[in-house]
Amino acid sequence: xxxxxxxFGLVFWMLVIFLILLGVLGKYAWPVIIKSMEERAxxxxxxxxxxxxxxxxxEQAKADARGLLTDARKQQLDxxxxxxxxxxxxIDNAQQTAAHEARRIMESAKLSIEQAKTEAELQLxxxxxxxxxxxxxxxxxxxxxxxxxxxxxxxQLLKEAGE
Amino acid sequence: xxxxxxxxxxxxxxxxxxxxVPLMGFARPAGEEEEKFDLKEVIFTHLGDEYSWELLxxxxxxLPVIVRDDAGEWHCFSSGRLTDGKEYEGFYIAHEGSYAHKxxxxxxxxxxxxxxxxxxxxxxxAIGIGALLTVWMAFALAxxxxxxxxxxxxxxxxxxxxxxxxVYQEVIVEVLEKDARRFAPYLLSLFFFILLSNVLxxxxxxxxxxxxxxxxxxxxxxALCTFVVVNISGTRHYWREIFWPEVPMWLKVPIPLMPLIExxxxxxxxxxxxxxxxxxxxxxxxxxLVLVSLIxxxxxLGDAVMGGTIVVSIIFSLFMNVLHLLIAFIQAYVFxxxxxxxxxLARE
Numbered sequence: 001x002x003x004x005x006x007x008f009g010l011v012f013w014m015l016v017i018f019l020i021l022l023g024v025l026g027k028y029a030w031p032v033i034i035k036s037m038e039e040r041a042x043x044x045x046x047x048x049x050x051x052x053x054x055x056x057x058x059e060q061a062k063a064d065a066r067g068l069l070t071d072a073r074k075q076q077l078d079x080x081x082x083x084x085x086x087x088x089x090x091i092d093n094a095q096q097t098a099a100h101e102a103r104r105i106m107e108s109a110k111l112s113i114e115q116a117k118t119e120a121e122l123q124l125x126x127x128x129x130x131x132x133x134x135x136x137x138x139x140x141x142x143x144x145x146x147x148x149x150x151x152x153x154x155x156q157l158l159k160e161a162g163e
Numbered sequence: 164x165x166x167x168x169x170x171x172x173x174x175x176x177x178x179x180x181x182x183x184v185p186l187m188g189f190a191r192p193a194g195e196e197e198e199k200f201d202l203k204e205v206i207f208t209h210l211g212d213e214y215s216w217e218l219l220x221x222x223x224x225x226l227p228v229i230v231r232d233d234a235g236e237w238h239c240f241s242s243g244r245l246t247d248g249k250e251y252e253g254f255y256i257a258h259e260g261s262y263a264h265k266x267x268x269x270x271x272x273x274x275x276x277x278x279x280x281x282x283x284x285x286x287x288x289a290i291g292i293g294a295l296l297t298v299w300m301a302f303a304l305a306x307x308x309x310x311x312x313x314x315x316x317x318x319x320x321x322x323x324x325x326x327x328x329x330v331y332q333e334v335i336v337e338v339l340e341k342d343a344r345r346f347a348p349y350l351l352s353l354f355f356f357i358l359l360s361n362v363l364x365x366x367x368x369x370x371x372x373x374x375x376x377x378x379x380x381x382x383x384x385x386a387l388c389t390f391v392v393v394n395i396s397g398t399r400h401y402w403r404e405i406f407w408p409e410v411p412m413w414l415k416v417p418i419p420l421m422p423l424i425e426x427x428x429x430x431x432x433x434x435x436x437x438x439x440x441x442x443x444x445x446x447x448x449x450x451x452l453v454l455v456s457l458i459x460x461x462x463x464l465g466d467a468v469m470g471g472t473i474v475v476s477i478i479f480s481l482f483m484n485v486l487h488l489l490i491a492f493i494q495a496y497v498f499x500x501x502x503x504x505x506x507x508l509a510r511e
């Protein structure tokens with residue numbers, strides 16, 4: 001049957017065309033295509049790997065940040081507490097100093113009052129003495145004959161002194 | 164809901180139209196001259212090779228005839244000079260006998276002989292078209308990669324890529340492993356050439372319609388290529404398995420029984436490839452042709468019968484063509500896959 005007998009001419013042309021096809025594609029097309037496909041696959045794998053790594057890093061960074069934040073909060077609290085304490089201390093100190101000072105001032109005021117009092121007493125004594133002396137002088141100067149005169153005089157003097 | 168209804172309506176309309184076809188048969192003017200329909204002739208002309216390519220509407224492309232006569236002289240002329248049984252430079256196309264539909268010459272003694280025929284026939288042109296399509300397709304993909312590095316193609320080029328990926332990653336790399344890169348160019352070219360030729364052969368009009376992969380000469384060359392590739396890349400182990408297999412001595416020493424069987428197996432593998440592809444594609448063409456011819460064959464029985472046959476034939480043809488499209492793909496895949504496996508067996 002002619003359908004199943006190979007034709008020499010057709011075999012020849014088929015061989016020529018197919019070999020040219022193989023040559024052209026094998027040299028210029030398939031290696032490029034396969035290389036590109038494999039490179040792209042590798043690239044995608046790399047990308048996925050990279051993303052996974054980045055994700056891990058990000059998680060780590062997040063945890064780190066959270067830790068740092070907690071630390072900072074604690075520190076802040078500590079500092080606040082310390083500040084509070086210092087403040088209290090300063091206030092206490094100031095109060096103490098103020099009280100001390102006030103006492104000192106009071107004491108010195110007392111002292112000066114005492115002094116003034118002493119001085120006034122001294123003055124009073126001197127004045128009294130002087131007055132007594134003046135009275136005595138008057139008494140002496142006057143003729144103190146009678147007792148009546150004397151009494152009169154004393155009364156007068158006392159009155160004067162009392163005024 | 165609306166769309167569903169529309170679909171159903173259009174289906175009903177289509178069926179109604181089909182029912183009208185038998186009636187249309189009656190409308191044909193009577194008294195037209197009926198040509199005798201020779202089924203065998205038509206089918207064998209379509210399945211075989213031709214010296215010209217018929218286009219739509221009866222136009223023809225006359226292809227060059229290149230022959231070497233018995234005196235060793237070359238003749239090259241257009242096949243247009245041989246139409247309708249004309250004779251040119253002593254050559255004509257035989258109509259019957261063992262050289263039917265082939266260019267033959269006459270010896271001085273008046274005997275018919277077949278010259279050495281290197282004509283660019285319909286099949287040669289179809290092979291060229293298939294090869295060009297393969298090249299164009301592969302280069303479209305390669306060019307895409309050169310222009311867009313690390314990018315995935317879409318649409319048409321993406322489809323080509325998915326085919327390449329399927330063949331390369333799932334067959335070639337799976338089977339050949341480290342040898343994959345070395346044999347991939349051959350196997351990929353083989354697959355795409357067969358696939359495109361198969362699909363082109365299913366198209367009825369130019370540039371398709373030629374029965375390329377259903378032609379034994381074409382599959383012979385393809386199988387021969389696989390045979391050569393397998394045996395050239397065969398390792399020492401492969402050759403030892405053939406000529407000195409591990410069997411009892413008496414099977415190979417006085418009479419080389421096992422080596423003979425092995426050599427036979429070496430040859431039957433590509434022969435099976437050749438016959439499988441050819442028979443499958445030939446069968447597909449044959450079914451399509453017979454189903455269409457049925458219309459004309461039964462048309463002789465009357466117009467109503469012809470109309471009915473048209474409906475049945477078209478539905479069957481459609482079904483068979485869808486099946487044939489599947490087979491076109493499967494056969495290309497199987498040819499490539501078996502070639503891959505044979506190479507692998509030789510590389511063990």
